[in-house]
Amino acid sequence: MSVSAKLRELLREHGQPPREVYFDLENSGWVPPEIVEAMLPYFNMRGFGHPSITHKPGWEALEVLYEAKELVARTLGAGSLEEITFTHSGTEANNLAILGYLLANRGKGGKVVVSAVEHLSVIFPAEFAEKLLGFKVLRIPVDSEGFVDPEVLKNYVDRETVLVSVQAVNHEIGTVQPLKELVDVVKAANPDAVFHTDAADAYGWIDIDVEKLGVDMLTLSGHKVHGPRGVGALYVREGVKLESPLRGQLSAEKLWPGVENVPLIAGFKRAVELLFENLERNILYVKGLRDKLMSGILERVPHVLVNGPLDEKRAPNNANLSFLYVEGEALTVELSMRGIYVSSGSACSSRILEPSHVLLAIGRKHEEAHGSILFKLSRYHKPQDVDYALEEIPKAVARLRAISSLATVQVAPT
C-alpha cells in the first residue's frame, strides 16, 4: 500500500471528534483568514512579478517587500530597513546568521559559543562550520529550567570568541533568557565577538529591541506569529559582514539568492501588524489561558512534571509537561483522536529516535523526556478550547497509564 493510501485509511479511521483544538503552534499552525487575505492579491492580482525587474508587477512586489522590511525594522527598534533580510524560513535565517558570519571570517580560526538548548537550525550549522571551516564550537550548559547563567557564559568567552548564539526564548520550554546580561558579559569579555539571538519564539511575547539589547543578529520566523510557513527574517546590524552560504542570482535581497517569496512576505507583514495590535492585552489573555491549562492539568492528573521555569521567566504562550509512565507519541495519537493536537519531545516522535535535546540538557531523564507534551497557545484560542482540553487530557492519560507496564510495576497512579 502506498504511503498516501495508508494515510487516507488512517484519516478515515481517525473519525471526527466533537471539538478540535490545535495546540501545536511550535511545529506549525493555521493561518487565520485575515492573513491569508493579505497574501492572495500577490499571487495573481498585483506584485506577482520579480521584485528586482523594472516593470509594474515587479515594482509592486518590491513595494510590499520594503513595507514589510520597514515594519519589521520598526518593531525591532532597528536603525534601518536595510538591516532586515527575508529568507524562506526561520531555519534559513539561522543558517545565514551562523554560516554567513563564519564564512565571512573563515581562515582566522576562533571559537563559536552556542547554548545547549538552541534550536537545531543553530546547533547544526555551528557543528557544520566546525567540521568545514575549522572553528571550535563550545556548548554552554543550562540550569534545570533552561537558563544560561551570565556568570557561566563569562567563562566561555575570550579574545578568540568570534560568535555567540543564545536564543531569546526557548522554543520547547519557554525559558526567557536574560539576554541583556548575556550580551553585556560577551561584549565586556570581547567587544569584537558578534552576538546572534534566535528570537522566533520571543517575537510578540517579550519586548525585543535590538538597540537596548545590543544584539548584532536576530532571527524571526513567519509561522511562529500565525503567518505562513516559508518566510523568515534575519536582522543584521549595519557593519556586521556576512557571506551568504547560498549561491545563485541575487535579487532585492543581497544576502539570500532566489526569488523573494513576495506573497508570503505580504502575509508575514499582515501577521506582524496584527501581532502588535493590542499586544499587551493579548499577552495577558494568552497567559490567562495558559495558566488555566497548566494548573488545570496539574490539579487533575497525578505524576506530572513541569518542564521549564514557572512565573514571569516563562513565555506566556508555552506549557510543557511530562506525563510520567506514558510515552509521549502514544499520547499525541490518543489526544488526536479526541481532537486535541499537540507534539511530544519523545524519541518516537523524532526521526532520529532521540528524545528532545532541550529536555536532556535541563537534566530530564530519558523516560521523563519521552512523556513530554508541548502546548503552545495564541490569541486565537478560546476559553472553551482549554475547558475541552482539561476534560479530555485526564481521560487520555488514564487510558494509556492503564496499558502501561510502568504504572503497575512502579507506582500505581492514584
Add this chain to the structure above:
Amino acid sequence: MEIFRYPRNLGPMEDATVVESAGSPACGDMIKLYLKVGEGDVIEKATFESYGCAANIATASILTEMVKGKSLREAWQVSWKQLSDELGGLPPIKYHCSILAVGALKRAIRAYYSAKSERPEWLPEALTLEEKQVMEEEEMMERYYKALGSAGSASKAGETGERE
C-alpha cells in the same frame, strides 16, 4: 489505529506461568508479556502491558493474538518481520517495536524452559536477532546513564513543579 484504540489481551495476568519484559523506559519503549502455558506446552493465554508509542501497543496486541493457541515451539518461529507484516507493514523507523515484542516473547519462552531446567532440541543456545537487538538497546541506555553519572554534569534533574 483501531488496534491502538482497542488493543486486545491487555493487562497483567494473575495466573501467568511466565512473565518477561523487554526494553526499558529510558529507550522510550518497554513491553511486558504474560503467558499462561498449559498441557503440551501450548500457550493458553497471552496478555501484555506496554509503555510505548502507538506502534508498540499495536504490535504487542497483535503478537498476543498470533501466539494464542500455539505451542511454544510454533511461537518461537514468529519473527519480527512476520509480526510487522501482520500489522500491514511497519515503517522502518518503527521496526524496533516489532523486534521488541518478539524479543520479549523469545525471552519468555527461554525463561519457561529454564525454570523447568529443560532445553528442547529446537531451542537454539545462540541468541536470536531480536534478542540481540533488544539487549543492545538496553545496554546502550545503561552505558548512557553510567556516562552521565560519572560526568555528573546534567544530572541535577529539575524538580520544578513536581507533584506526587
